[in-house]
Amino acid sequence: MKKISVISSVVLVITIAVASCSDSSKPGRVYMPDMAYSRAYETYSENDIFPDKQTNRTPVAGTISRDQLPPFPIAEDAPGDTTNHGKARFISNPLPALDSAQMKEAERLYLVYCGICHGSKLDGNGPLWKGGDGPFPAAPKNLTEPEIVSQGDGQLYYTMTYGKNKMGSYASQLSDKQRWMVVHYIKSKTGKPAAAPATDSTAKK
Numbered sequence: 001m002k003k004i005s006v007i008s009s010v011v012l013v014i015t016i017a018v019a020s021c022s023d024s025s026k027p028g029r030v031y032m033p034d035m036a037y038s039r040a041y042e043t044y045s046e047n048d049i050f051p052d053k054q055t056n057r058t059p060v061a062g063t064i065s066r067d068q069l070p071p072f073p074i075a076e077d078a079p080g081d082t083t084n085h086g087k088a089r090f091i092s093n094p095l096p097a098l099d100s101a102q103m104k105e106a107e108r109l110y111l112v113y114c115g116i117c118h119g120s121k122l123d124g125n126g127p128l129w130k131g132g133d134g135p136f137p138a139a140p141k142n143l144t145e146p147e148i149v150s151q152g153d154g155q156l157y158y159t160m161t162y163g164k165n166k167m168g169s170y171a172s173q174l175s176d177k178q179r180w181m182v183v184h185y186i187k188s189k190t191g192k193p194a195a196a197p198a199t200d201s202t203a204k205k
């Protein structure tokens with residue numbers, strides 16, 4: 001007798017369990033809808049807020065994506081004009097001071113893209129000029145001269161981006177980040193660091 005009642009109650013439990021799960025399209029009562037259903041609009045879903053009913057939007061104008069530098073706000077001068085090059089003086093390097101590995105990379109970029117004319121010593125006497133004996137027809141500027149040393153970060157960036165007289169643009173060879181790295185490199189060599197290295201106020205004296 002005891003055995004029969006155990007078996008029948010097991011059968012009853014299984015029947016209830018199966019019956020309650022049988023309709024998978026009806027999940028039953030949702031106690032916390034905020035947790036069960038996202039309150040955010042689903043990608044590609046319809047959206048009554050906007051007249052075109054699209055949820056996917058393009059970013060608002062002026063949005064800068066992660067890891068991107070702010071755009072250079074100075075346009076290229078008209079031929080013969082230097083107004084914008086002068087204005088670029090007030091644009092400071094958006095890249096923080098480089099660590100030693102990044103500085104090494106900046107030096108490599110300088111030697112590949114600039115040193116061939118401006119020289120590994122930045123004295124304007126690279127192998128393409130060789131004191132006038134090289135194949136390049138115009139004398140590259142000596143970057144250690146006061147005229148260039150006193151230039152702002154943005155002016156060096158301007159020259160690399162748009163070129164200057166006989167020097168062409170390097171915007172297609174160097175990304176904007178790489179150009180700002182080269183600015184850091186030149187400033188580190190010509191004695192006027194673009195930005196003071198961050199000081200750690202908690203460091204032990």
Ligand code: HEC
Binds near residue numbers: 138148156160170
């Ligand atoms: C093919 C040769 C050549 C290469 C490569 C070159 N330059 Fe020049 N650069 C010149 C010449 C020539 C001038 C002088 C232009 C003038 O004023 O007539 C010059 C001028 C400059 C000036 C001075 C601009 C001013 O305000 O008068 C800077 C700064 C400069 N170059 C930086 C660079 C950097 C940084 C690179 C590397 C990305 C580079 N150059 C690559 C030839 C070159």
